[in-house]
Amino acid sequence: xxxxxxxIAVGQGFARPRPVRRAWFSGIHxxxxxxxxxxALPYAAIFFAFVVYPIAFGLWMGSDPALYxxxxxxxxxxxxxxxxxxxxxxxxxxxxxLAFLLSGFFMRKRWWSKAxxxxxxLPWATPALPAYMSIHWFLNGQWGMLNNILYTxxxxxxxxxxxxxxxxxxxxxxxxxxxxxxxxTIILLAGRMSVPQELYEAAEVDGATGLRRFAHITVPxxxxxxxxxxxxxxxxxxxDFNATYFxxxxxxxxxxxxxxxxxxxxxxxxxLPRLGVAAVMSALPLLIPLVILLMRKLRMSEGQL
Amino acid sequence: xxxxxxxxxTMLSGSVGLAATAALSRPYIANxxxxxxxxxxxxxxxxxxxxxxxxxCEDYMKASGNKLDYSIMPFMAQNQKTISAxxxxxxxxxxxxxxxxxxxxxxxxxxKLVDVSDVVKPYESQLAxxxxxxxxxxxxxxxxxxxxxxxIKQGATPFHVWxxxxxxxxxxxxxxxxxWDDIWNFLKQTQAPLRAKGMRKIYALGLQVTTxxxxxxxxxxxxxxxxxxxxxxxxPDGKLxxxxxxxxxxxxxxxxxxxxxxxxGVVPPEAxxxxxxxxxxxxxxxxxxxxxxxxxxxxxxxxxDKQAFYHDMVTLAPEQKNDGTPxxxxxxxxxxxxxxxxxxxxxxKDFMKYFMQPQVMNENxxxxxxxWVPAIPQVVKDDAAFWLKSDMPCLLPYVTEAVLNPTLPVxxxxxxxxxxxxxxxxxxxxxxxxxxxxxxxxxxxDKAFKRTEQIFAKMTFG
Numbered sequence: 001x002x003x004x005x006x007x008i009a010v011g012q013g014f015a016r017p018r019p020v021r022r023a024w025f026s027g028i029h030x031x032x033x034x035x036x037x038x039x040a041l042p043y044a045a046i047f048f049a050f051v052v053y054p055i056a057f058g059l060w061m062g063s064d065p066a067l068y069x070x071x072x073x074x075x076x077x078x079x080x081x082x083x084x085x086x087x088x089x090x091x092x093x094x095x096x097x098l099a100f101l102l103s104g105f106f107m108r109k110r111w112w113s114k115a116x117x118x119x120x121x122l123p124w125a126t127p128a129l130p131a132y133m134s135i136h137w138f139l140n141g142q143w144g145m146l147n148n149i150l151y152t153x154x155x156x157x158x159x160x161x162x163x164x165x166x167x168x169x170x171x172x173x174x175x176x177x178x179x180x181x182x183x184x185t186i187i188l189l190a191g192r193m194s195v196p197q198e199l200y201e202a203a204e205v206d207g208a209t210g211l212r213r214f215a216h217i218t219v220p221x222x223x224x225x226x227x228x229x230x231x232x233x234x235x236x237x238x239x240d241f242n243a244t245y246f247x248x249x250x251x252x253x254x255x256x257x258x259x260x261x262x263x264x265x266x267x268x269x270x271x272l273p274r275l276g277v278a279a280v281m282s283a284l285p286l287l288i289p290l291v292i293l294l295m296r297k298l299r300m301s302e303g304q305l
Numbered sequence: 306x307x308x309x310x311x312x313x314x315t316m317l318s319g320s321v322g323l324a325a326t327a328a329l330s331r332p333y334i335a336n337x338x339x340x341x342x343x344x345x346x347x348x349x350x351x352x353x354x355x356x357x358x359x360x361x362c363e364d365y366m367k368a369s370g371n372k373l374d375y376s377i378m379p380f381m382a383q384n385q386k387t388i389s390a391x392x393x394x395x396x397x398x399x400x401x402x403x404x405x406x407x408x409x410x411x412x413x414x415x416x417k418l419v420d421v422s423d424v425v426k427p428y429e430s431q432l433a434x435x436x437x438x439x440x441x442x443x444x445x446x447x448x449x450x451x452x453x454x455x456x457i458k459q460g461a462t463p464f465h466v467w468x469x470x471x472x473x474x475x476x477x478x479x480x481x482x483x484x485w486d487d488i489w490n491f492l493k494q495t496q497a498p499l500r501a502k503g504m505r506k507i508y509a510l511g512l513q514v515t516t517x518x519x520x521x522x523x524x525x526x527x528x529x530x531x532x533x534x535x536x537x538x539x540x541p542d543g544k545l546x547x548x549x550x551x552x553x554x555x556x557x558x559x560x561x562x563x564x565x566x567x568x569x570g571v572v573p574p575e576a577x578x579x580x581x582x583x584x585x586x587x588x589x590x591x592x593x594x595x596x597x598x599x600x601x602x603x604x605x606x607x608x609x610d611k612q613a614f615y616h617d618m619v620t621l622a623p624e625q626k627n628d629g630t631p632x633x634x635x636x637x638x639x640x641x642x643x644x645x646x647x648x649x650x651x652x653x654k655d656f657m658k659y660f661m662q663p664q665v666m667n668e669n670x671x672x673x674x675x676x677w678v679p680a681i682p683q684v685v686k687d688d689a690a691f692w693l694k695s696d697m698p699c700l701l702p703y704v705t706e707a708v709l710n711p712t713l714p715v716x717x718x719x720x721x722x723x724x725x726x727x728x729x730x731x732x733x734x735x736x737x738x739x740x741x742x743x744x745x746x747x748x749x750x751d752k753a754f755k756r757t758e759q760i761f762a763k764m765t766f767g
Contacts, residue, residue, distance in 0.1 A: 061392070070763075075756070076729065140583075141575045142506055143592055162578040163741075251517035251578040253737040254730060268385050269519050270728040271411040271721075273392045 058277055067278035076254050077279070080262040084283065087173055087244070087258050088237045095177040096184060096230045100222070103188035104214075124182035132246035135175045136162070139247075168248040168256040176243040180236075184229055191225040192218065224297060231294040238283050238290075259283050342398035342652035344375040347383045349673055350602040357672025358401075365659050371652045384408065387644075391417050396644035399653040403677070404460060404637030406439075406717035407724045412644075413442030413453040414721050414764075419643040419650055424657045425452040428681065431663070432456060436680035438541060438714040439638035443766060455657040457640040457666055458677035461622075461707035462524060463699075464488065465588060465603045466595040468619035470507075474498040474594075483624040485532035485632060486562060492595045493571040499594070509571040511588055511596030514563055514740070515579040516733035522579075525597055526732035527635055527716065529559035532626045536633065536713060543720035545761040547754040556750045558627075560732075564739040564746065577737055597623075599637075601676045604699040608674070620699040622706030633711045638680060638718075663687070675700045678707045685709075722764040726757045 028036050071077050106117050123131065138145045141160030150158040161167045195218065203213045241260040244250060250257040250265070257265070259279055267276025344362070349355050355377055362373045378386065380403060390396045391412055402408070412418050425432075425440060432440075440454040468478050474495035482491050489510065496509035515522040530538060535555025537546050546552050566572050573593060576584075584596050585603055596603075604620060607613045623632040641657045643650055659665060667684045670677055671691050678692070679685060685692040685708045692704050706712075716723040731753040738749040 057393070073759070074729075136580075142508070142573045143587070143590065160574040160578075163575060168578070249517040249578065249580045251515070252741070253516035253577075253734050265519075265728060268381075268388055269407060270725050271388055271407045272725075273388055 058281070061274050062277040062281035064274065064278075067275055068282070070275060071278050071282065076257055076262060079255060080257045080259050080279070081282075083169060083244075083256055084238065084258040084260075086169065087176070087240075088234055091173045091176045092230060092233045092237050094173075095181050096226065096233065098177070099181055099184035099188050099229075100226060102181070102185045103192050104218075106185065106189050107192055121182045121186070123179050126179075128179060128242045129246060131179060132175055132242055135171065135178075136247050136249075139171055162248050163252050165252065165255040168252060172244045172247050172256055172258075175247045176237065176240060179243070180233070184233065187229055188222065188225065191222050195221045228294065228297050231290055231297065234290050235287065235294070238287055239280070340370070340649075340652060341372040341374055342647075342649045342656060344373050344399040344401060344653070344656070345383055345387065345397045346375055346377045346401045347403055348377050348379045350600075350676060351605050351608070351674060354673035354676065357669045360672065361660060361665060361669045362656075364665075365656050368659065369655060371655065373652075373656060391644055394646050396646045398647040398649045399641050399643055399656060401457075401639075401641045403458075403639040404715070406637055406715055407721075407728075409454055409642060410442050410717050410721040410724060413451075414445050416444050416446035417645050418442075418453040419645055419647065420451045420453065421455050421643060421654065421657065422452040424455050424654050424661065427658075428661050431681045431683060433459065433636075433680060433682050433708070433712070435459065435636045435712045435714040436638045439636070439718040440640070442718065443543060443720070448766075453642055454638065455641045455661055456638045456680035457660060458670055459636045459638050459680055459707055459712075460600040460677050461634050461636045461703065461712065462528065462597055462599045463601075463703050463706055464595055464597050464621040464623065466492065466619045466621060467588075467591055467617060469617040470499060470591065470594045471495055471619075473502065478619050481621060484627055484629065485529075485623055485625065486627050488621070488623065489562075489566065493566065493569070495594045496571050506592065508573045508593040509595070510566060511584045511593040511598075512563060512566055512572045512576060513579055513584050513596070513598075514567055514572065514576050514733060514736040516730050516737045517578050517580050518730045518733065519581060519728065521581050521584060521598060522730060522733040522736075523727040524599060524635070526559060526563075528597065528623070529563060530555050531633060531635070531713065532623070533558040534626065534628060535559070539716040539719050539723055541719050543722070543764065543766050545722070545757060547758055553750065553754070556754070557746055560735050560739060560750055561746045564736055567736070567740055577733075577740065601674075601699050601703050604697075605674055605676055615696075615698060618699065620702045622702045622710065624710075631711055633713045634706055635715050636707055636712045637715045639677060640680070675703070678704055682708050720761070720764055720766075722757075722761040725760050729756065729760075731756055 102120075106113055106120075139161040141147055141158065141163070144161075146161075147158035150156050159167070161171060199217050199221070200213055203217055208216065239260055240258075241264055244256060244258050244261045245264070248256045250261050259282065263276040263279035265276070266279055267273040346358050346362075349358070358377060359375075362375050365371070366373055383400070383402065384407075387397075387400050387402075387408060391408075409418070429437065436456040436459055439459075440452050440456045441450045442453045443450050444453075466478070466481075471478055471492075475498050476491075476495060480491070482488055489512075493509040496507065499507050499509075513521040513525050530536065530552075533555035535552040537549060538552045538556075539545055567574075567576070573587065584598060585606070587593055588596050588598075588603060589607060601620070604614060604618055607618065623634055626632050641653070641660065643653045647653060660669070663679070663681050663684045666679050666681060667688055670679055670684075671688070675692065675695070675697070685704055692708075693701060695701070717727075735749040735753040738744040738752065739746055744752075
């Protein structure tokens with residue numbers, strides 16, 4: 001066993017065995033029991049009012065099978081499902097991969113990388129609505145900044161980006177990545193900083209190069225964190241409405257609509273909130289396994305961050 | 306220093322005391338509530354509109370002794386909040402909105418609104434016909450139409466033209482023709498001379514052939530349809546008439562004319578993916594010469610720019626259809642409505658009775674600088690000094706179009722199905738099918754009609 005493997009094994013030794021679960025009320029009797037309930041009640045009430053009730057209400061609103069008949073009859077629905085899968089699949093995975101690479105870059109100890117990090121965080125710190133509207137304007141074919149730069153520098157007229165399905169969808173996904181990439185980069189950066197330096201030192205003693213240290217220490221130590229972040233962001237992306245609504249507006253011809261924007265359109269443009277809820281609820285078969293997987297991953301953390 | 310010690314006894318006695326206080330004060334709170342109405346008012350486009358709304362509320366409170374617990378919120382937020390309230394049942398006593406053309410038909414259909422006939426009937430004979438038609442909706446439960454909106458104001462759609470650019474192109478505003486298509490054909494000629502004078506990226510027409518919406522593209526198409534004789538596509542009984550050859554011909558002519566303008570290059574290419582704010586912004590930046598857009602918000606947004614507002618911008622009312630008969634533009638109606646479940650319907654109705662008085666209505670709409678015109682036409686004639694002789698150049702053509710000329714109500718008043726068809730941007734899709742997918746105009750129209758028929762088939766009257 002190499003020094004590195006021994007070090008990792010020592011690290012795993014710190015992982016505590018899962019404690020035996022005790023009944024929550026054991027050891028509480030009489031008046032203490034009543035008081036325990038009295039103090040727990042407000043929390044239970046808040047949980048019921050702000051978590052259980054809205055979810056139950058949403059499920060009830062979307063419970064009529066006729067809504068789904070109506071939904072499936074709408075030609076825009078299938079397009080929205082495909083777009084949602086592309087949006088989540090590409091948007092999340094590409095972003096997490098970039099965040100992983102960038103977190104390595106920002107581990108550098110040079111002063112300029114710290115300064116760059118501050119600038120890099122700005123898109124995340126900017127409120128979503130003006131940021132996405134700026135991108136919408138940035139991409140405007142006639143008076144947008146991008147085409148004006150192209151004309152000024154090269155004398156060419158750029159395309160009308162948001163008139164094309166793939167460019168519109170690409171713009172939405174890019175905007176979403178741009179906006180949230182800093183957040184996940186910081187999370188992974190924090191993860192990288194938590195990896196014990198002894199592991200890298202031990203690897204160095206073993207003669208491991210930068211790439212091998214990356215493959216045998218950084219990747220396994222961050223794998224769990226990476227997966228949890230990816231799952232979390234998939235949940236966020238599934239419900240994301242802002243990027244599509246404010247960048248492409250679902251256009252051209254509703255071809256870049258995702259389930260979240262379609263749901264909002266039903267609910268608030270046509271005043272059919274139940275149909276809107278049904279559109280969003282139709283993402284549950286994808287959402288529930290994601291959440292279950294996420295919960296399971298959060299319970300397993302031995303030997304990883 | 307005295308230290309408050311909290312133990313079980315003090316906590317229990319405190320809780321009991323609080324509960325007793327709450328129980329004993331209930332009658333007084335209930336009594337105060339009986340005279341208080343919660344009102345959600347929509348924010349205007351200009352600050353003067355909000356001030357006018359506050360004034361009418363304050364004046365009512367002074368006159369009646371009742372209290373209005375009012376809040377002013379942006380239109381989109383109010384729209385979402387109201388739909389959520391109507392869905393959950395936790396509703397305000399009154400919602401006051403600009404042209405609520407999607408919420409009202411759908412919720413009246415679903416029997417979620419209070420019948421306000423007793424408020425409107427005393428003024429019925431004075432109301433514009435379009436205001437009456439935009440305030441009555443079909444209720445699926447009662448199987449009849451009734452008043453669910455107390456109409457206060459109406460808004461029409463005029464042409465907004467940069468007169469200085471027309472002059473710069475070597476043409477005259479006074480030469481603008483009267484017929485619908487001729488107006489567009491006249492204005493499109495401004496592009497070439499302006500580009501020749503160095504305005505490299507200017508376009509002639511801000512034609513909203515948008516597939517994104519939500520409103521402008523549908524509104525524009527409806528007016529093309531009317532100008533081409535297809536105004537009977539939906540009748541006040543809520544029936545769709547896409548099987549009428551006259552309607553189909555009008556739709557084909559409309560799509561053909563609009564898509565041809567786009568293909569000629571006199572419309573910004575991104576108009577296909579504009580949202581409702583894009584054409585306003587483009588117009589204000591003088592990126593095109595003219596557009597056709599609802600109310601006077603386009604002009605009033607620039608009221609601080611005296612040169613633009615008083616001299617450069619020209620507002621034109623459409624005068625004639627393509628067959629030379631008078632053009633009827635569509636008007637939307639705004640006002641107050643009461644959700645079922647409202648705790649204080651009496652005060653809400655009383656406030657609307659107060660608001661519908663012609664002089665109150667007039668003062669409120671004048672305060673908003675005439676972006677909306679009164680639902681009672683006589684108000685305009687009685688206060689000609691403001692409505693017809695104002696120094697604001699945009700007002701007279703707008704009032705002429707919205708009040709003095711014949712008008713039509715928006716089709717959403719006849720059936721919620723039209724709102725759903727519009728939400729799918731079927732007409733924008735038809736334009737895109739022709740422009741981008743190379744579809745024949747007739748096929749694109751038939752495709753849109755087919756989907757419209759499917760949507761209408763879900764809504765059966767009687």
